[in-house]
Amino acid sequence: MTTPALDIRNVSHSYGARKALDDVSFDVAPGSFTVLLGLNGAGKSTLFSLVTRLYVARSGEIDILGANVMREPGAALRRLGVVFQARTLDLELSLMQNLLYHAALHGIGPLEARRLGMEALARAGLAERAHDKARALSGGQMRRVEIARALLHKPRLLLLDEPTVGLDIKARADLLAHVRGLVRDEGLGVLWTTHLIDEISDDDQVVILHRGKVLATGAAREIVARSGAGDIGGAFAKMTGADERVS
Ligand SMILES: Nc1ncnc2c1ncn2[C@@H]1O[C@H](COP(=O)(O)OP(=O)(O)OP(=O)(O)O)[C@@H](O)[C@H]1O
Numbered sequence: 001m002t003t004p005a006l007d008i009r010n011v012s013h014s015y016g017a018r019k020a021l022d023d024v025s026f027d028v029a030p031g032s033f034t035v036l037l038g039l040n041g042a043g044k045s046t047l048f049s050l051v052t053r054l055y056v057a058r059s060g061e062i063d064i065l066g067a068n069v070m071r072e073p074g075a076a077l078r079r080l081g082v083v084f085q086a087r088t089l090d091l092e093l094s095l096m097q098n099l100l101y102h103a104a105l106h107g108i109g110p111l112e113a114r115r116l117g118m119e120a121l122a123r124a125g126l127a128e129r130a131h132d133k134a135r136a137l138s139g140g141q142m143r144r145v146e147i148a149r150a151l152l153h154k155p156r157l158l159l160l161d162e163p164t165v166g167l168d169i170k171a172r173a174d175l176l177a178h179v180r181g182l183v184r185d186e187g188l189g190v191l192w193t194t195h196l197i198d199e200i201s202d203d204d205q206v207v208i209l210h211r212g213k214v215l216a217t218g219a220a221r222e223i224v225a226r227s228g229a230g231d232i233g234g235a236f237a238k239m240t241g242a243d244e245r246v247s
Pocket residue numbers: 015018019020038039040041042043044045046047
């Protein structure tokens with residue numbers, strides 16, 4: 001069996017008495033676009049914090065390409081790229097400076113960092129903007145730079161936490177197409193969190209997370225078929241109660 005890009009087994013986490021994650025298990029295969037679908041408060045950000053080791057899981061195991069985040073954190077985190085929900089570019093720096101800063105944090109020397117930076121910007125369609133300040137970019141372009149930065153050290157797993165928040169319809173579609181292209185062309189494993197049904201394609205892998213529990217995993221079309229609903233929004237509503245529709 002191929003080693004999963006991300007393997008989450010029986011993970012639980014509480015904030016005081018509030019259980020944010022309850023025995024969560026799923027995996028992300030290499031070269032798969034996996035959507036973590038859940039409403040606000042489902043536990044998506046908590047899960048991100050555990051995978052990135054911002055928090056320590058109270059119970060359960062998390063492996064990134066076979067490296068355990070607790071026992072081998074250095075190896076695990078080197079295989080991981082993350083795009084957080086909040087924007088994190090320095091707007092006063094150029095795109096290249098933003099990338100070089102990240103490369104330095106990963107111990108990549110300046111010459112190699114410039115080469116990798118130009119390569120990453122070209123992949124993002126932004127090579128000609130390398131020396132523009134980040135402030136001059138549109139929201140969608142900024143997201144692409146954040147993705148380029150997250151991929152600079154060549155991780156095999158990319159996590160994106162609600163990356164389309166604040167983008168218009170076209171920028172959302174472009175960003176989705178860009179990331180799906182990375183999955184297809186480079187075999188990256190991607191975990192994309194959202195509460196937006198229309199970001200899911202029939203062939204995507206989906207994990208439905210609701211109030212800290214995984215309610216379903218599998219290809220979107222299989223989840224829909226199993227539920228007897230007409231579409232993934234209907235399947236979600238059936239599983240969670242009709243009043244809890246995702247948009
Ligand atoms: N630092 C914290 N202290 C206490 N409770 C928290 C904390 N962070 C999250 N929670 C609670 O844990 C649960 C899961 O929250 P989490 O932010 O992980 O969900 P989410 O799916 O990412 O939602 P959102 O999209 O709104 O960020 C919620 O009930 C939330 O109120």
